[in-house]
Amino acid sequence: MAGARQLTELEGCVLGNLKVLGPCTPYAIRREFLASTTPYWSGSAGAIYPLVKRLERQGLLRSESHATGKRRSKRLVLTPAGQRALLGWLRPPFPDWVVGVPPDPLRTRLRFLGALPAVEQTKFLADAERQIQFHLQAAEADCEQQRDDLYAYRMARGAVAALKARLEWVREIAGDVKQE
Amino acid sequence: MAGARQLTELEGCVLGNLKVLGPCTPYAIRREFLASTTPYWSGSAGAIYPLVKRLERQGLLRSESHATGKRRSKRLVLTPAGQRALLGWLRPPFPDWVVGVPPDPLRTRLRFLGALPAVEQTKFLADAERQIQFHLQAAEADCEQQRDDLYAYRMARGAVAALKARLEWVREIAGDVKQE
DNA sequence: TGTGACATGTAATATGTTACATGATTGA
DNA sequence: TCAATCATGTAACATATTACATGTCACA
Numbered sequence: 001m002a003g004a005r006q007l008t009e010l011e012g013c014v015l016g017n018l019k020v021l022g023p024c025t026p027y028a029i030r031r032e033f034l035a036s037t038t039p040y041w042s043g044s045a046g047a048i049y050p051l052v053k054r055l056e057r058q059g060l061l062r063s064e065s066h067a068t069g070k071r072r073s074k075r076l077v078l079t080p081a082g083q084r085a086l087l088g089w090l091r092p093p094f095p096d097w098v099v100g101v102p103p104d105p106l107r108t109r110l111r112f113l114g115a116l117p118a119v120e121q122t123k124f125l126a127d128a129e130r131q132i133q134f135h136l137q138a139a140e141a142d143c144e145q146q147r148d149d150l151y152a153y154r155m156a157r158g159a160v161a162a163l164k165a166r167l168e169w170v171r172e173i174a175g176d177v178k179q180e
Numbered sequence: 181m182a183g184a185r186q187l188t189e190l191e192g193c194v195l196g197n198l199k200v201l202g203p204c205t206p207y208a209i210r211r212e213f214l215a216s217t218t219p220y221w222s223g224s225a226g227a228i229y230p231l232v233k234r235l236e237r238q239g240l241l242r243s244e245s246h247a248t249g250k251r252r253s254k255r256l257v258l259t260p261a262g263q264r265a266l267l268g269w270l271r272p273p274f275p276d277w278v279v280g281v282p283p284d285p286l287r288t289r290l291r292f293l294g295a296l297p298a299v300e301q302t303k304f305l306a307d308a309e310r311q312i313q314f315h316l317q318a319a320e321a322d323c324e325q326q327r328d329d330l331y332a333y334r335m336a337r338g339a340v341a342a343l344k345a346r347l348e349w350v351r352e353i354a355g356d357v358k359q360e
Numbered sequence: 361t362g363t364g365a366c367a368t369g370t371a372a373t374a375t376g377t378t379a380c381a382t383g384a385t386t387g388a
Numbered sequence: 389t390c391a392a393t394c395a396t397g398t399a400a401c402a403t404a405t406t407a408c409a410t411g412t413c414a415c416a
Contacts, residue, residue: 008403009285009288010403010404012288012289012292016291016292016295019295020294025367026368027366027367037281038281038282039276040277044404044405044406045367045369045370046370046404047404050369050370051403051404073367074368089289090292090293090295091300092303092308096315097219098285099286099308099315100217100218100219101219101315101319101339102285103218103220103283104282104342105189105277105282106279106282107335108192108193109192109269109270109278110331110334110338111193111200111331112192112193112196112266112331114330115199115200115270116267116271120271124272127273128274128279135276135279135280135281150294151291154356157352158287159287161348161349162282162284162345163281165342165344166282166338166342169337169341172337176334188375190375190376205396206395207394210395221376224377225395225396225397225398226376226397226398227375227376227377229398230398231375
């Protein structure tokens with residue numbers, strides 16, 4: 001019983017998906033990332049397959065070769081140790097960076113808005129507003145489609161909430177800038 | 181006029197800080213990251229110093245040796261090419277991942293809440309709520325302290341908005357779970 | 361019969377993290 | 389004078405990205 005190091009975010013997600021989906025192929029997990037509306041991870045093959053191998057070496061999952069026809073295929077299964085690792089990643093206490101101010105690449109850029117000439121500042125904010133609105137609509141549509149999966153639905157609601165808050169915030173700044 | 185590749189997020193931040201602070205030492209920039217309320221980048225020496233070297237090689241900044249007393253010291257200066265690179269990073273059009281649903285490690289975890297037994301789900305949500313509230317208070321205090329720097333103040337407001345939205349969202353879910 | 365999606369993987373590359381090393385300066 | 393902090397840097401390491409390689413399957 002050595003190891004038991006903390007999982008990385010991506011590892012946690014992979015184990016979490018394996019738990020939610022039940023035994024499945026690496027590609028099935030990969031598809032979850034590819035289809036995700038949050039584009040933080042690309043779900044690239046170069047990330048998933050080596051990661052799965054890593055977890056297997058550490059005994060957090062087992063792979064049964066499960067050939068269908070002539071096609072080589074694996075079926076991944078979560079082990080008890082994998083279960084424990086997943087819970088350890090998931091459960092409180094949360095590190096500060098998990099519950100604290102979440103990262104936001106647009107907020108990052110807005111920090112340096114002063115580097116742009118005044119005209120471009122207005123354009124920056126107008127463009128941002130328009131595009132957030134676009135993504136908000138997409139998130140709301142996604143919400144409707146997830147009505148059958150309670151947890152996925154809550155995620156979608158969270159995405160909507162985050163985008164709404166950001167939209168309001170950007171509008172407030174746009175108002176400030178126009179007043180000058 | 182070759183190069184002109186897009187900057188990474190951290191590179192953009194470093195150039196942005198250099199623009200905002202004016203000519204300064206690498207350490208002064210590093211301190212901005214170390215002091216940041218968003219713990220996304222650690223501001224580790226191993227990230228900043230090699231990055232500065234990289235940008236210097238690419239001609240985006242110049243370093244003048246600026247010894248004070250016996251202490252070796254550099255003063256970094258943004259070059260015209262660095263200015264252009266900064267604007268290219270900052271300005272619209274924004275990639276989808278910049279304006280779309282921002283990443284959030286807590287939301288990520290909530291996706292897999294179903295992996296926890298019911299009792300622990302309640303505790304998860306209660307803990308999350310309490311800790312978000314704590315960080316919200318810190319963000320609001322930070323807001324007050326940034327009143328003198330307009331751009332930093334707006335950032336702080338954005339952080340508050342993000343935390344408030346998340347808090348409300350978590351409370352909603354907690355309400356749902358209790359009803360079961 | 362061939363084109364594109366499915367599925368698994370590897371290689372080169374980039375970049376951020378921790379940990380370490382070095383020396384200057386400040387203040388108790 | 390001793391410790392902590394300032395300030396600059398390097399080395400080992402982990403891990404995600406893009407691009408590539410390979411072969412199967414469905415379908416037009």
